[in-house]
Amino acid sequence: xxxxILRKELKVSAIENGTVxxxxxxxxxxxxxxxxxLAGYENQLLLATNLDSRKMGKKGIxxxxxxxxxxxxxxxxxxxxxxxxxxxxxxxxxxEKKKVEVPNIAENIVKCFNPNCITNSEEISTRFTVIDKxxxxxxxxxxxxxxxxxxxxxx
Amino acid sequence: xxxxxLVSINDFTREEHIRILDLAHAFEKRPxxxxxxxxxxxxxxxxxxxxTRLSFESAATRLGARVIGFSDSTSSSVTKGESxxxxxxxxxxxxxxxxxxxPREGSARFASEVASVxxxxxxxxxxxxxxxxxxxxxxxxxxxxxxxxxxxxxVGDLKYGRTVHSLVQALCNYKTTFHLVSxxxxxxxxxxxxxxxxxxxxxxQFTDLQEIxxxxxxxxxxxxxxERFSDPLDYEKVKNAxxxxxxxxxxxxxxxxxxxxLPRVNEITTDVDENPQAYYFTQALNGVFVRQALxxxxxxxxx
Numbered sequence: 001x002x003x004x005i006l007r008k009e010l011k012v013s014a015i016e017n018g019t020v021x022x023x024x025x026x027x028x029x030x031x032x033x034x035x036x037x038l039a040g041y042e043n044q045l046l047l048a049t050n051l052d053s054r055k056m057g058k059k060g061i062x063x064x065x066x067x068x069x070x071x072x073x074x075x076x077x078x079x080x081x082x083x084x085x086x087x088x089x090x091x092x093x094x095x096e097k098k099k100v101e102v103p104n105i106a107e108n109i110v111k112c113f114n115p116n117c118i119t120n121s122e123e124i125s126t127r128f129t130v131i132d133k134x135x136x137x138x139x140x141x142x143x144x145x146x147x148x149x150x151x152x153x154x155x
Numbered sequence: 156x157x158x159x160x161l162v163s164i165n166d167f168t169r170e171e172h173i174r175i176l177d178l179a180h181a182f183e184k185r186p187x188x189x190x191x192x193x194x195x196x197x198x199x200x201x202x203x204x205x206x207t208r209l210s211f212e213s214a215a216t217r218l219g220a221r222v223i224g225f226s227d228s229t230s231s232s233v234t235k236g237e238s239x240x241x242x243x244x245x246x247x248x249x250x251x252x253x254x255x256x257x258p259r260e261g262s263a264r265f266a267s268e269v270a271s272v273x274x275x276x277x278x279x280x281x282x283x284x285x286x287x288x289x290x291x292x293x294x295x296x297x298x299x300x301x302x303x304x305x306x307x308x309x310v311g312d313l314k315y316g317r318t319v320h321s322l323v324q325a326l327c328n329y330k331t332t333f334h335l336v337s338x339x340x341x342x343x344x345x346x347x348x349x350x351x352x353x354x355x356x357x358x359x360q361f362t363d364l365q366e367i368x369x370x371x372x373x374x375x376x377x378x379x380x381x382e383r384f385s386d387p388l389d390y391e392k393v394k395n396a397x398x399x400x401x402x403x404x405x406x407x408x409x410x411x412x413x414x415x416x417l418p419r420v421n422e423i424t425t426d427v428d429e430n431p432q433a434y435y436f437t438q439a440l441n442g443v444f445v446r447q448a449l450x451x452x453x454x455x456x457x458x
Binding site: 112114116117118119121122123124140141142143144145146 | 163238239240257258259260261262264265279280281282283346
């Protein structure tokens with residue numbers, strides 16, 4: 001057990017203060033970075049993909065120094081990483097752990113499934129009302145069609 | 156309703172729908188009033204729809220408004236590659252209200268968010284056509300005296316017809332009993348049926364047109380389009396099953412009226428036109444009064 005923790009810490013070093021986003025599906029790490037607009041982040045940002053995970057097989061992790069997200073900001077990632085866990089760190093100590101929650105409105109994250117929707121031909125931010133959080137059913141604010149399940153893809 | 160855009164039938168409340176129908180009734184009695192002389196209405200038809208455009212332009216002109224616009228996108232800057240956003244921002248400067256028809260779903264909602272003037276949706280792809288719904292409601296109320304306690308049959312393509320979807324949703328605000336007649340391939344989608352279920356209204360589904368005719372107050376016919384079928388043989392099987400002939404109307408209720416959003420192709424034979432129960436051409440005329448009511452109330456010249 002001790003060894004395992006040590007090994008992990010060698011792969012992605014600990015942060016003093018900030019937020020750890022753990023249990024991200026490996027393929028979604030870069031999408032999470034995009035959604036949270038972290039590409040140009042000016043503080044320390046550590047990330048890893050394809051780490052071994054007992055829960056998920058493979059997982060990704062992102063550690064963001066000196067950043068504590070507002071819940072409406074962080075919940076946006078629930079659409080690409082519903083399994084994600086947030087760990088808030090202060091002075092290297094875990095002060096809170098929580099799960100992300102699917103938001104009521106998804107703004108400019110998801111692509112509308114309807115090829116004839118205006119959002120797929122003009123430069124427009126997409127906007128969906130989440131009408132079913134469990135099965136992820138999203139109603140487009142523009143064309144009023146429903147994008148759900150395996151048809152959900154990200155911009 | 157002053158300055159309020161009408162994109163989707165649910166943008167207006169039940170009370171606002173009723174207000175529009177009452178105003179339309181007043182315009183039917185006095186269609187020519189020069190109350191919009193100080194206004195310019197733009198009709199932007201990014202795809203052609205002569206009937207709808209002329210109905211709006213007739214409504215605006217009878218009220219004294221001046222009309223500018225285009226009747227298909229080849230005569231507009233769209234062919235030069237201009238975005239819809241830029242077109243709407245520019246034309247907003249030239250008019251007091253925009254009437255818009257566009258082939259893409261959601262275009263009207265987007266235009267209403269960009270424009271500095273109110274937008275009336277005259278059809279956005281397969282999505283919404285709220286003025287058609289209001290004129291249908293007006294026609295039903297006018298012929299039946301009320302929108303409540305009616306038996307309404309929808310016949311034909313219930314899967315793809317946006318006219319049917321919007322009218323079903325609007326009638327869910329009233330005590331309507333729905334009779335849904337279609338081939339199994341073209342049944343009303345569950346996303347629309349859910350509105351009926353939420354209001355605990357009665358509905359039944361049929362494949363045979365003849366058996367429901369004696370039961371209903373409104374027979375709303377629609378066209379079944381060949382291109383909706385992946386197998387042309389399936390179309391051949393059903394194409395004649397949903398054609399209304401005058402001989403089929405024996406035994407119908409005396410108050411029963413036949414409606415159709417037009418254009419008709421062959422789903423109502425021409426011998427029905429002579430029958431006093433045929434209402435589809437008057438229904439189109441009612442569209443002018445409903446559009447007058449919308450223009451006048453959105454521009455704020457009537458309360």
